Amino acid sequence: MNKKIKHSPLKNKPLRNPGQSLDEKIQVLLYEDVYHYIVVIFIFIILAILEWVRHIFNTPPAPLLWTLVALVAIVYYARKIKKSLNEIKNMRLGRDGEKIVGQSLEKIRMAGYKVFHDIVDTEKKFNIDHIIVGPAGVFTIETKTISKTGGVQNIKWDGDKIKIDGFVPDRDPIAQAKAQAQWLQDFISDSTGIKIYVKPVVIYPGWFVEPQPRGADVWVLNEKALPSFLRNETPVLKEDRIDFISAQIAKYNKC
16 A cells, blocks of 8 residues: 655745744754764774774774674664654644744734743643733644645544544644643633633644534634634733733743
């Protein structure tokens, strides 16, 4: 059976970030120069040690042994490299998805929303991709950027399970989104004394998401649908409370 070719769901690349050119140059210097030179230095150190061992113990050369060791090392590390490259590919896809969603959220600032990105809880070791605070309330956003493999290419959320092209994902994004929203809800309560429900949102950038049941406790959308969902919500927060809650989130984010 032929494997389905995966491709990114993102039609457009995210906008560039401030200082990105310098960041790219730094990465080039690190990986193409610094790390390369370090590897070369270690190779010469190892060769020098081997020659000293041969000199001190008067051992004859063993090319077959070292060739076998080299082959084993090549196979082992080639697998490691392949795995790391796949992880980097997935991370880059996820990073670009988060950037695109983050940049799309900038548009709702004009409607009175405060937007925060990449909020990290170091104790529980998780992060919230995006948080928005505005007239419609407080929302956590979990971005799920997944490759497409052909077929119907749609996502269905029935209020109970998510299905991606008819299949239930291995890791439940709904449980993850609810846990993040609960964490933020507790944080707001503890830091401001304000009791407010935090709405969890899961966004699949670049995918078609079927209409979901009314009153679902989690919104499952693509990046283009969120503004209209927010506009249809009844306002629950006034400007002073938006500013107060946002100030506490910003303070935590800086720390």
